[in-house]
Amino acid sequence: MLILECPYCGVAAEETELAAGGEAHLTRFGPGSSDDDFETYMFMRENPKGVNFERWRHANGCGKWFHAARCTMTLEVFGTYSAQTYEPPADLIKAIKKKRPDWPGYGAHK
Amino acid sequence: MRRYSAFAIAREAARYHQGWERAWAAPEPKKKYDVIIVGAGGHGLATAFYLGKNFGITNVAIIEKGWLGGGNTGRNTTIIRSNYLQDPSAAIYEKARSLYETMSQDLNYNVMFSPRGVMMLAQTESEIRGYQRTAHANAYQGVSTEFISPQRVKELCPIMNIDGPRYPVLGALWQPRGGTARHDAVAWGYARACSDMGMDIIQKCEVTGVRSEGGKVVGVDTSKGAIDCNKLAVVVAGHSSDLAQMAGFRLPMESVALQALVSEPIKPCMDVVVMANTVHGYMSQSDKGEMVIGGGTDAFNNYTQRGSFHHIEETVRALVETFPMVSRLKMLRQWGGIVDVTGDRSPIITKTPVQNMFINAGWGTGGFKAIPGSGWAMAELVAKGEPGPLSAEFGMNRFIEGRFIDESVAAGVAH
Ligand SMILES: Cc1cc2nc3c(=O)[nH]c(=O)nc-3n(C[C@H](O)[C@H](O)[C@H](O)COP(=O)(O)OP(=O)(O)OC[C@H]3O[C@@H](n4cnc5c(N)ncnc54)[C@H](O)[C@@H]3O)c2cc1C
Ligand SMILES: [Zn+2]
Numbered sequence: 001m002l003i004l005e006c007p008y009c010g011v012a013a014e015e016t017e018l019a020a021g022g023e024a025h026l027t028r029f030g031p032g033s034s035d036d037d038f039e040t041y042m043f044m045r046e047n048p049k050g051v052n053f054e055r056w057r058h059a060n061g062c063g064k065w066f067h068a069a070r071c072t073m074t075l076e077v078f079g080t081y082s083a084q085t086y087e088p089p090a091d092l093i094k095a096i097k098k099k100r101p102d103w104p105g106y107g108a109h110k
Numbered sequence: 111m112r113r114y115s116a117f118a119i120a121r122e123a124a125r126y127h128q129g130w131e132r133a134w135a136a137p138e139p140k141k142k143y144d145v146i147i148v149g150a151g152g153h154g155l156a157t158a159f160y161l162g163k164n165f166g167i168t169n170v171a172i173i174e175k176g177w178l179g180g181g182n183t184g185r186n187t188t189i190i191r192s193n194y195l196q197d198p199s200a201a202i203y204e205k206a207r208s209l210y211e212t213m214s215q216d217l218n219y220n221v222m223f224s225p226r227g228v229m230m231l232a233q234t235e236s237e238i239r240g241y242q243r244t245a246h247a248n249a250y251q252g253v254s255t256e257f258i259s260p261q262r263v264k265e266l267c268p269i270m271n272i273d274g275p276r277y278p279v280l281g282a283l284w285q286p287r288g289g290t291a292r293h294d295a296v297a298w299g300y301a302r303a304c305s306d307m308g309m310d311i312i313q314k315c316e317v318t319g320v321r322s323e324g325g326k327v328v329g330v331d332t333s334k335g336a337i338d339c340n341k342l343a344v345v346v347a348g349h350s351s352d353l354a355q356m357a358g359f360r361l362p363m364e365s366v367a368l369q370a371l372v373s374e375p376i377k378p379c380m381d382v383v384v385m386a387n388t389v390h391g392y393m394s395q396s397d398k399g400e401m402v403i404g405g406g407t408d409a410f411n412n413y414t415q416r417g418s419f420h421h422i423e424e425t426v427r428a429l430v431e432t433f434p435m436v437s438r439l440k441m442l443r444q445w446g447g448i449v450d451v452t453g454d455r456s457p458i459i460t461k462t463p464v465q466n467m468f469i470n471a472g473w474g475t476g477g478f479k480a481i482p483g484s485g486w487a488m489a490e491l492v493a494k495g496e497p498g499p500l501s502a503e504f505g506m507n508r509f510i511e512g513r514f515i516d517e518s519v520a521a522g523v524a525h
Contacts, residue, residue, distance in 0.1 A: 001419055002410075016420050020409035022364075039510040043362035043453045047351035049413050072365075072413050 002070075007080050009062040021055030024067050025087055049073055051096055051103050053088055056080075069096060111306040113218050133298060134305035139312050142338035143171045145492060146330060147345060148317045148353060150174035152183040152293075153470055153477065154345035155300035155311075156485020157492065162307040164486070165493040170309040171339075173332060175316035179297030182347050183478065185415075185447035187370045187404045189383055189394065190479040191228040191288035193255045195244050196515045198503035199456060200251040205500060206483030210291060213482060219299030221291045222397070228288030228383040229263065231432070233277040237388060241283035255285045269379050274431040277389055290383060290394055296481060320357040326465040327357075342467045343492050348413065348448030350471035359463045361471070362453050362509045368407045368475050369417035371425070371444040375399030379435070389428035393436075401439060403429065407449065407475060417446035449474045454514035459487055459501035468492050469506075 002015045011017075023045050029037040046052070052072045057065050067085070069078040069092055078099070079092045093106050112118065112131055122129050145161060147154045150172045161167040172178075190210055192203035209216075210223045232238045241257055248255040260272045260279045272279035301311055312334070319331035320342065329338035344353045348365040375398050385392035390406045405425025408418050422444055429436045452458060452472040457480070459470045470488045473480055483500065490498035497505060503515060 015418055035510050039362075040360075043509045044360045045351070045362065045364050046360070047364050047411060048355075049349075049352050052411055054410065070410075072411050075412070075414060 002075060002077070004056060004068050004077060005080050006058040006061060006064070007066050007082050008064045009058065011058070011061055013058055013061055017058065017060045019057045019059040021057055021065065024053040024055050051078070051100060053106070055083070071100075111302065114220075133302040134311055137310045137312065139171060139173075139310065139315065139332070139334055139337050142329075143310070144169040144339070145341045145343060146170075146337060146339040147172045147343045148330070149181070149344070149346035149349075150178035150297070150301070150311055150313065151181045151345065151347060152179070152296050152300070152481035153347070153473065153484050153488070154343070155297055155304060156481050157343055157345055157470065157488040158304045158309055158485075159300045159307075160485050160489035161493060162304065162309065164489055167493060168307045168309055170304070171337065172304065172309065172311045173315050173317055173330070173337070174311070174313045175333075177313050178301050178311060179294055182447040182449060183297050183481070184294055185370070185445055186293055186478040187392070187394070187402050188290040188293050188478055189228060189288070189385070189392070189476075190223070190225075190291060191285050191383075192253050192479070193228075193230070193244060193248055193283055193285045193288070194517055195247050196456075196517060197247075197251060198515050199517055200248065200253050202483045202487060202500050202504075203480055204251070204253050204483075205486060206480045207287065209482035209486070210479075211287075213291070213296070213299070217299035217303050219295060219302060221295040221299055223289065223291040224397075225287045225289040226381050226383065226394075227266065227284065227286045228385065229258070229266065229282040229284045230385045230387060231263070231279050232257075232281045232283070233279060233386060233388045235280070238280050241281070244283055253285075254287060255283055258282050258284045267380060267382050267384055269435055270384070270432055271434055276431055277386075279432065288383065290396075293478060296478075300485075317353065318356070320353065320464070320467065322357065322464050322467070325463075327467040340466065341492055343470065343488060344467065345470045345488065347471060347473065347477070348450045350450050350469060354462070354469070357462065357464050357467060361458070361469070362506065363450050363458075363472055364411050365413060365448050365450055366407045366410065367412045367414065367417040367446045368404075368449045369421055369425075369444060369446045370402065370404040371422060371441050372396070372400040372402050373439040374442050376401070376439070384432075386428065386432055389432070391425045391428035393429060393433065400442065401436070403436075407451070413448055415446050415448055417444075451475070453509060455517045456515035457484070457504055458506050459484065459491060459497065459504040460506040461491070461495075461497075462506070466495070
């Protein structure tokens with residue numbers, strides 16, 4: 001069972017308490033942007049095997065959105081962090097890199 | 111290849127069953143093939159079969175990282191139906207369903223196709239309207255379905271409680287020629303036919319890289335070394351994003367776990383397939399007597415082929431009101447598969463940014479029923495380099511053009 005710690009209320013919430021919100025840190029494009037950019041924002045996804053950054057909501061708890069770094073192959077959770085950021089915190093990236101030396105790094109495929 | 115027949119069984123019975131041949135060969139890879147297909151699931155094998163049968167292309171390798179049929183093809187709940195809403199979907203799913211009717215004869219392999227009828231329950235007012243709309247669309251598409259009354263539902267499936275307090279059964283979309291088939295047999299039957307045509311099925315061989323020169327595919331790297339090809343067909347379901355990344359592009363797709371479970375075997379009690387989309391559960395009875403049950407996918411990306419525990423409870427709970435007997439059943443086994451879900455819940459059968467590399471994926475939670483039709487369409491795309499009538503609408507460019515094939519209602523529950 002997946003357990004994520006909500007960075008706002010500090011509760012170690014299990015899956016049924018949470019709502020998954022998909023890929024994190026998407027660059028948003030709106031009216032006036034190119035078709036390519038809009039398609040990328042709306043539909044193209046990283047969907048990696050391994051380290052994944054995603055959005056979650058503590059739906060049946062404090063109700064707030066936050067971010068999580070998780071491995072899609074093992075379900076290992078590397079950490080959670082606030083929603084008020086454009087990219088994962090540097091210390092989290094460093095910690096993941098240490099655990100997964102083969103990981104190409106955040107945004108390597110973007 | 112020696113044909114299977116009643117006579118063959120009698121002959122082998124008379125000589126201690128020592129004359130049965132291997133169903134397919136286990137060759138080492140050659141240096142080069144005309145076409146390499148990655149993924150020996152139903153869709154990959156059917157693609158190979160129709161490349162040979164419809165286009166005479168037999169210098170083909172099918173490369174599989176595990177064992178053939180060990181992906182979603184061997185993990186699904188085998189529901190076959192074609193009562194989709196949009197014209198392009200109805201066309202390809204109905205083509206597939208009609209090919210299932212004669213598949214055992216075509217492959218000389220018993221796939222146990224059982225057109226026992228599939229009903230999708232309407233348990234809310236909006237579902238009644240939705241399914242009536244689908245029934246009308248199906249009439250135009252030449253797909254035989256009808257909207258039936260609660261009384262008829264009860265006649266067809268007496269174990270059902272149609273006046274449940276929370277979600278009474280208000281009617282159903284009924285496709286009498288839908289049903290089930292033996293999933294492993296579909297993969298095995300195609301594999302045997304492909305091997306017989308001289309194609310190489312290479313198991314326990316993982317593709318780890320896609321090689322291209324000047325924007326054109328030239329081969330793949332595998333755990334058994336590099337293999338060259340003129341054309342590459344990627345048919346790996348939940349692993350498609352991974353293969354696309356090897357070739358340097360992304361897909362409009364996410365991989366999630368979908369689970370199923372079966373009960374202990376019980377006496378025959380249900381001879382139709384029932385799907386309840388509002389409460390998110392579906393059930394049929396296998397020939398062995400097990401109740402085969404499925405529900406929804408996990409909500410987050412995952413490659414672990416396991417699935418979240420609470421989904422089992424949710425799925426079974428959903429069925430208890432409509433099928434009270436479920437509450438007395440012991441469940442035997444549970445398993446998961448990694449399904450490939452696109453933005454509009456429809457597949458992509460498409461050219462890619464790399465020349466001569468093609469992808470067939472995105473069948474998500476419901477591609478078992480599509481196997482022969484998808485193989486037919488994919489073989490045409492690979493052989494001609496351009497999509498034919500069945501796959502024309504399923505190109506990847508539909509996401510940039512906003513031309514979706516929205517099946518989020520028809521696909522409803524995950525099956
Ligand atoms: C629990 C569950 C229930 C389902 N129920 C139904 C249902 O009732 N009706 C229905 O129509 N559909 C159903 N589906 C969906 C259906 O199973 C799939 O859509 C279909 O089987 C996909 O077939 P495929 O050949 O594309 O994929 P798969 O059978 O998954 O084959 C892909 C193959 O590619 C191989 N592969 C992956 N990566 C590599 C690599 N790098 N190198 C070499 N090989 C690789 C895999 O090992 C795998 O064998 C269900 C799915 C699940 C999981
Ligand atoms: Zn919280």
